[in-house]
Amino acid sequence: MTKITVSQFARDLNMPADTLLEQLRSAGVELNSVDDIVTPAAKKKLLDKLQSSHGTGSAAKKITLTRRKTSEIRQADGSRVQVEVRKRRSISLDAQKSAIEQRKAEDLAAMKKAAEEEAARAAQAAKAAAEAKLAEEKAQQEAKARAEAERKAAAEAKAKAEERAAQQQAQATEAQAQKSAAAAKKVADEQARQEAAEQAAEEAREAARRKAEEEAQAISAMLNRPRKAMRAEAAPEEKVQTKKAPKKESKSSTPSRRGDRADSGFTDGARGRRSAVAEERRGGGAAAAEQEDGWRAAGGRGRNRNRGGRQRQQQQPRPEPEFISREIHVPETITVADLAHKMSVKASEVIKRMMMLGQMVTINQVLDQETAMIVVEELGHKAVVAKLDDPETFLEEGFDFSDVPLVPRAPVVTVMGHVDHGKTSLLDYIRRSKTAVGEAGGITQHIGAYRVKTEGGWMTFLDTPGHEAFTAMRARGAEVTDVVILVVASDDGVMPQTREAISHAKAANVPMVVAINKIDKPEANPERVKQELVAEGVIPEEYGGDVPFVPVSAKTGQGIDDLLENVLLQAEILELKAQEDIPASGIVIEAQLDRGRGPVATILVQNGTLRRTDVVLAGASYGRVRAMVDENNQAVEAAGPSYPVEIQGLSDVPKAGDEVQVIPDERKAREIALFRQGKYRDVKLARQQAAKLESMFDNIQEGLQTLALIVKTDVQGSLEALVQSLQKLSTDEVRVDVVYSGVGGVSESDVNLATASNAVIIGFNVRADVQARRVAETNGIDMHFYNVIYDAIDEVKAAMSGMLAPEKREDVIGMVEVREVYTISRIGKVAGCMVTEGVVRRDSSIRQLRNNVVIWTGALDSLKRFKDDAREVRSGFDCGITLRGNNDIEIGDQFEVFEIKEIARSL
């Protein structure tokens, strides 16, 4: 350890060496001079001395600080009150010790240093005093008093210095203690304050919340009384609040008739009036109460209670809102009047509400379901999709065939697979070899399904290969297929459409039988097909899966029997059953308009038995079955489950996928069919009206035009294709709107619809009947008939081109130079010109250039060749030109001659 002298130590402490020596001596360290060595023991002694003298020793366990502040408050009467504020804080160092020990240790060195410095300063002061004393002793007697004073001052200074040192130390300790104490106190204070504040705040919040709720309720009641009433029914808590709410709130829950006035200024005025009256009544004016309720006749219940002499009070249970939220059954279409009637409101309320929704409607206007439901909800009722007035509900009435036994039925099979894998060949082979008649001549073209008889029993094949037909059927909600035959060519393997077919079959949850086709081919590789199908999740039975794989050849017939057997096995697992002795129900597989026979439909009977002369309802068409034939064009008297037949006698062409139902009562069947037709037509009409309103807006906004079309075709397939193609012609400027499309000839009602919707009629492979032609002529309806779909599309496209606003384009046709300018009285300036390029015509437009800057644009007034008017002057010739309304012509000007061409735009 290095030894340091007193003077070195004093330097370290930044104090005079003498002072330190003095301090050391006073601490009991025997030292002679500042050059003596200060031992650690000496340092310790000094420290102890200083600590004990400054009160910072281990004995000092508590610091008490007292602050006193006196102030004066002047009262209003001028008197003064003395206020003394005392703050006393005791800090137990022990108590704080543990918490602050670490910090204290850190600060200790600094503290010591500060104490030492202070002590040194004090010592210095003392020394100075002593020196002064000595000087005074030497001084004269009269200076004694002064010296005394000096000593005193020195002593005071010393005391002060000591005190200051102690104070500083205490402050340092306090500051440190305060840090943690403050934190602790802060927490404690905070807690106490929080507890008190929380309670107060809770109360305030509660009050504020109640107030806000009341306000919100009042506002919502004011703005939307019917809605509120609805909620009041739905949510009991809100009901309680309603009871608590101020009177005017519950009064606002008046019946819908009144509720609808909610957002009119009239109501606001009324409310003001009402509260005024209520005020008056509180003052005891019972008559006023009567008057108040009297002017609003519907206040019945409330008034009666009043008569009972009970004073209305806010806390009193309020009467249930008189507005009754009802379930309104909204059919697919409904007139404004009917809708208003259903809700027991005036039609004007509905019209008003529609106006607020941005649509102008008349009382007899048909609204579509969506719009009507919005209005119903807007008026505070609950809208439900109606079934009530739908005659279809009759279908479920009166028939109970649950006791009729179920019998097994033939499976219905669809063949799917990739293109060219042999679907058609397979169906053909089966049909050729297995149909009941078995002769090619017996095969009809148009029937979309046929039955085959195998050793295992009957099977029905849907003769529309490919998954499009399958999914189209499913899309219409018709689940017809029981088993799917997936054809995969053994020389090609799994292809995209194979995968699609697999996913469709899986989605429909229909069991599959895989026909590995074309195994007669040398390049056939059934194993590879198997592997590929396994990869697609189609596991053969031999690999532990549930899908039978049968190698076949649609060409040679190899394996076909095996295939059919497997199909039957799959069907057996399904335990397909149906009732036989009940009126038939089924699905339309295909339908078309036959020129000679009228509408014909292929129907697959799914349940019951269809007999000739039965009355059937098929979609929106109905009729008595006039003729019924099977796939071999043989007349059939009765067709049981899974039996496909073609029927005649329907009033209209139904759609593929439409449900077929035998209705014993022809009148009822007719009623339902007409309802469906009317319904569909009305729906179209309503939608079209909505579209018209929209497009009217659009027209104004963007100059968009709509080409309304009514499309009629002979068969459903071509209808869909044509409608889609036509709709695709829509552009940003012209929208193709097919307002109605259907299968069959153009009828009078189609023409009427065209008149109403300003539509053009497009017929494909159909013609208009006499009556329709007559009405069309009278109303000037445009009808176009085509035998080729592309002709129809092209012509519509051309029509649309005509509707496009023509494009205006400037064509510069010539250039003229001004060589002379003549001023002629009454005419003005005439330019003597030379046509330098192209031609100038009498009706041309002119752009006047001076130094290649356009200074004027306008029309020619006259064009002359010598003295005669000229129609046109060509390049290289002179001419005289006057400009319409422009006399500012100078030699050297150039006239750019142009014409504006209107170019009909095509799409």
Ligand SMILES: Nc1nc2c(ncn2[C@@H]2O[C@H](COP(=O)(O)OP(=O)(O)OP(=O)(O)O)[C@@H](O)[C@H]2O)c(=O)[nH]1
């Ligand atoms: N060798 C051989 N050729 C077959 C077999 N089955 C079908 N084909 C031939 O494969 C080609 C396509 O057969 P289709 O029955 O038309 O195939 P598809 O799957 O119906 O085709 P798309 O109707 O175009 O989807 C025809 O040339 C058939 O003659 C078969 O088992 N063996």
